[in-house]
Amino acid sequence: MKAIFKSISIIFLVFYSLNCFSQRIEVSGKIIVFDSIPIVNADVIVKSTKEIFKTNNLGVFKCECNEKDKLIVIAKGFNKYTIKVKKKSNELIGNLKLAKIPRAAEIAIDKGHILMVDSFKKLAKKNSGQKDYSKYISIMDVIRNEFPSLQISNSGIIIRGKSSLIGSSAANIEIDGVITDYSSLSGLSPTNIAKIEIIKGSDTAIYGVRGGNGVVKITTKK
Structure with missing residues (x-):
């Protein structure tokens, strides 16, 4: 019986090897x-x-x-x-x-x-999704040409039009995830800007009260 079992095992291994090779x-x-x-x-x-x-x-x-x-x-x-x-x-x-x-x-x-x-x-x-803004002289030049519906004044960028209420109507400025002020834009070079997004309406909910006038979101090239 042992001899028969051994023979069967050898035959099985041979066929298995041939099958794997094929x-x-x-x-x-x-x-x-x-x-x-x-x-x-x-x-x-x-x-x-x-x-x-x-x-x-x-x-x-x-x-x-x-x-x-x-x-x-x-x-x-x-x-x-x-x-x-x-x-x-x-x-x-x-x-x-x-x-x-x-x-x-x-x-x-x-x-x-x-x-x-x-x-x-x-x-x-x-x-x-990056755009080439190198043809522009300044960040303000970029905004005027790429987003003509926005209003630019000495006090900021207005997305929704001038408000009749007391207080600023200027949008918040976000650069690389950090909320900053309008003056920070002067230090940006158009060649170093990867993307500019205008956030308004319900999309500003993540900013809370600060997003009431909209947000100009700028991402620079890393």
Whole structure:
């Protein structure tokens, strides 16, 4: 009985090994960002074996894995990305997204993941929602041209029109999350401004009483 059991075990192991071997496939793919820019030297990790493969200067990689395996793509400055492998998979595409952390684009460049630097920077800025205010001379020039409905006076910026009540009608000024005064605007350079938002109506509820006249929210480039 022992001999029979041993023989059956050997046969089972042989068939199991052959079955596992037959499931190994070779796949290739490309890792990009913004649908077109190759990501260089990214780690492509085969989940089943933990083997790590690198993308080349064109963002291309080749690896061997199991059918229905998963490939984990990691590159500094980008979110982790998972590619599901299917039978006879080939030319897999991983379109990564910039991580939502400060200086994500700069980190990706510093780590050598991007060779098309100029194109990458332009697309990163476009997708971040940042505007280029460098053509303006001052912050007041920015506000006059970008937000013509606002009124600018020596005492502040008025969003809702002049109030008939006693007291200031000027909006509050917020710079990088800090409520400050109107005079602080004079120290801002248009080239250092990433975004300007005009907050009014029910959106000012988070500011409490201070948001009664609206808020000019300014975010600078970090």
